[in-house]
Amino acid sequence: MSEPFSARLKASTAAIHDEVEHTTFMVDLMEGHLDARAYALLLKQYDVIYGVLESKSREFAEDPVFAPFFDARLFRADRIAADLAALDGAELPVMPSATAYAAQLSGLERAEQVIAHHYTRYLGDLSGGQAIGTIMGRHYGLPATSLTMWDFAELGKTKPYKDAYRSRLDRVAATGGDEQIVIDETMQAFRLNEALLVDLTEATEQRTVPVA
Numbered sequence: 001m002s003e004p005f006s007a008r009l010k011a012s013t014a015a016i017h018d019e020v021e022h023t024t025f026m027v028d029l030m031e032g033h034l035d036a037r038a039y040a041l042l043l044k045q046y047d048v049i050y051g052v053l054e055s056k057s058r059e060f061a062e063d064p065v066f067a068p069f070f071d072a073r074l075f076r077a078d079r080i081a082a083d084l085a086a087l088d089g090a091e092l093p094v095m096p097s098a099t100a101y102a103a104q105l106s107g108l109e110r111a112e113q114v115i116a117h118h119y120t121r122y123l124g125d126l127s128g129g130q131a132i133g134t135i136m137g138r139h140y141g142l143p144a145t146s147l148t149m150w151d152f153a154e155l156g157k158t159k160p161y162k163d164a165y166r167s168r169l170d171r172v173a174a175t176g177g178d179e180q181i182v183i184d185e186t187m188q189a190f191r192l193n194e195a196l197l198v199d200l201t202e203a204t205e206q207r208t209v210p211v212a
């Protein structure tokens with residue numbers, strides 16, 4: 001039997017996943033070399049990005065290719081806004097790479113492309129993202145009330161949820177979706193995330209944004 005699509009997608013993005021995971025900003029953030037302000041700056045970018053991702057998800061909710069993926073319990077925009085308010089981050093700047101990411105999301109025309117961005121963010125949030133939540137509390141003393149973005153308790157255990165998500169990926173072709181479009185757009189989604197993390201590396205290294 002040939003490799004399931006979910007495994008092919010994961011293999012296709014393994015190299016770029018490794019790159020995003022090892023961007024200076026991510027490494028410094030996770031190792032405790034930054035501060036609460038740097039985390040708030042990341043959240044400010046997510047505020048813009050998830051707003052558009054979630055309105056696109058709603059727009060495609062009834063599309064037969066995207067519908068199996070639609071799950072309002074995944075939505076993070078309200079949580080991100082609340083976390084940002086708790087961290088006093090409303091006035092932080094939106095980086096050009098976040099604006100570009102949001103523009104790419106706004107322009108998506110196909111269900112497969114929406115799946116790609118949905119997968120990149122939410123499966124990431126349910127995986128390495130869980131460590132981000134824990135580590136931000138530990139290194140920077142952030143209270144749980146400012147880390148609600150990483151709380152997916154409503155979904156139950158993450159492993160079965162991710163397994164079920166992967167089986168939906170495996171059925172994309174069966175619902176009439178084009179797998180190659182998902183792969184191509186997922187690469188694009190990772191590149192957009194990488195550009196964002198590079199922008200944030202520069203912003204935090206040059207202290208172009210005041211850090212407390």
Ligand code: HEM
Pocket residue numbers: 006009010017020021026030119120121123124125127128129131162190193
């Ligand atoms: C500190 C940074 C990161 C760490 C430590 C990390 C770690 C991980 C780990 C361990 C997994 C595998 C989980 C599993 O198989 O169940 C994973 C999966 C994933 N990560 Fe990350 N990650 C990081 C950053 C990112 C970023 C920035 C993105 C993209 C925006 C991302 C997107 C994904 C996706 C889409 C998956 C699911 C892969 C699949 O199973 O198909 N990750 N991550």
